[in-house]
Amino acid sequence: MDKIRKYIESITEVNDEDWKFFSSKLQKKWYSKKTIIAEIGEVENHISFIEKGIVRLLIPNKEDDEITYGFSFENEFISAYDSFLTQTPSQYQLETLVETSLLSITYSDLQNVYEHTKMGNLIGRLVAERLFIIKSNRALSLLNDSAEKRYFNLFTERPNLIKEIPLKYIASYIGVTPQSLSRIRKQIS
Amino acid sequence: MDKIRKYIESITEVNDEDWKFFSSKLQKKWYSKKTIIAEIGEVENHISFIEKGIVRLLIPNKEDDEITYGFSFENEFISAYDSFLTQTPSQYQLETLVETSLLSITYSDLQNVYEHTKMGNLIGRLVAERLFIIKSNRALSLLNDSAEKRYFNLFTERPNLIKEIPLKYIASYIGVTPQSLSRIRKQIS
Numbered sequence: 001m002d003k004i005r006k007y008i009e010s011i012t013e014v015n016d017e018d019w020k021f022f023s024s025k026l027q028k029k030w031y032s033k034k035t036i037i038a039e040i041g042e043v044e045n046h047i048s049f050i051e052k053g054i055v056r057l058l059i060p061n062k063e064d065d066e067i068t069y070g071f072s073f074e075n076e077f078i079s080a081y082d083s084f085l086t087q088t089p090s091q092y093q094l095e096t097l098v099e100t101s102l103l104s105i106t107y108s109d110l111q112n113v114y115e116h117t118k119m120g121n122l123i124g125r126l127v128a129e130r131l132f133i134i135k136s137n138r139a140l141s142l143l144n145d146s147a148e149k150r151y152f153n154l155f156t157e158r159p160n161l162i163k164e165i166p167l168k169y170i171a172s173y174i175g176v177t178p179q180s181l182s183r184i185r186k187q188i189s
Numbered sequence: 190m191d192k193i194r195k196y197i198e199s200i201t202e203v204n205d206e207d208w209k210f211f212s213s214k215l216q217k218k219w220y221s222k223k224t225i226i227a228e229i230g231e232v233e234n235h236i237s238f239i240e241k242g243i244v245r246l247l248i249p250n251k252e253d254d255e256i257t258y259g260f261s262f263e264n265e266f267i268s269a270y271d272s273f274l275t276q277t278p279s280q281y282q283l284e285t286l287v288e289t290s291l292l293s294i295t296y297s298d299l300q301n302v303y304e305h306t307k308m309g310n311l312i313g314r315l316v317a318e319r320l321f322i323i324k325s326n327r328a329l330s331l332l333n334d335s336a337e338k339r340y341f342n343l344f345t346e347r348p349n350l351i352k353e354i355p356l357k358y359i360a361s362y363i364g365v366t367p368q369s370l371s372r373i374r375k376q377i378s
Contacts, residue, residue, distance in 0.1 A: 059332065059333055067332055069328075069329070069332060081321065081325070082321070085322060086322060091333070121310035121311045125303075125310050128314055128318045129274050129317045132271070133274060135321060136324055139258075139324060139327060139328045140258070140280050143248065144248055
């Protein structure tokens with residue numbers, strides 16, 4: 001519980017009463033690697049904090065050629081968040097890349113937190129704003145940066161974690177073939 | 190003021206005291222068409238509600254070949270929102286496409302609303318969530334849909350407004366050349 005409290009305290013003050021109410025709703029979950037934790041076509045019922053591990057967002061494509069849509073790392077929230085917010089079927093799935101430990105809250109419990117705590121909406125606003133910024137940077141980078149720049153950014157932001165992600169997923173995320181990514185990696189190192 | 194109140198009431202109840210405080214901070218602005226309302230490289234200081242008009246988000250490219258990053262329409266909020274939230278320079282600019290009338294609030298006034306009203310954070314959360322969903326759908330569509338599908342979606346969601354947007358901007362937004370878009374339009378009509 002320490003990490004999630006620290007995360008929330010990094011964005012705003014937390015009072016003990018609200019924290020007690022919120023943390024009582026959190027469920028601890030542990031998954032082995034390559035486990036699907038949210039299915040495509042189903043309504044996402046959880047938002048989760050990653051205590052340890054990496055989660056990949058992917059779109060299984062028609063031609064067996066999946067697209068890696070994003071990654072989430074330790075100390076970040078993960079959810080098929082658009083499906084969660086709209087309570088409509090998800091267009092992508094979530095899969096653990098390595099052994100992963102989560103703290104999860106359900107949709108209805110979170111609505112309860114929004115209604116019954118003082119800080120709920122403030123924290124919810126700040127989390128939604130952060131997730132917007134991540135999504136916006138991703139879209140801008142896809143439109144504006146070269147594949148080299150996108151790889152370089154991921155490489156500098158996540159120097160240790162990048163070693164744990166298979167090359168083909170990184171290539172798909174960056175929007176190049178695995179062969180092109182090999183060339184980029186050689187140039188940089 | 191009617192339209193913005195209706196918009197907010199469509200997402201949650203509004204109490205009169207909070208409304209008075211919030212609406213006293215709104216500044217009415219009117220722009221002729223093709224006016225830049227937020228510059229690239231500058232910190233965005235406003236979030237605005239479009240009472241009437243259309244705003245285009247664009248990235249002026251190195252080779253004089255600009256990218257249309259998005260559009261916002263009547264009854265929606267518009268801002269270089271990531272720049273606004275992080276108070277860092279914007280990576281794109283905002284430009285009116287037609288005569289446009291806005292209700293704007295500054296960054297510091299909005300922080301005031303968050304601090305001094307009951308509904309501020311709730312509304313702020315719901316607006317941030319809506320903007321996240323729009324951004325997420327856009328990213329998913331860029332990765333997953335054909336140009337035909339993206340045009341068809343814009344066409345069905347905005348049948349009247351699409352007539353007011355020059356073909357080259359729509360083509361850039363969809364990610365095809367103006368020539369390809371002409372072919373797509375012929376197929377659909």
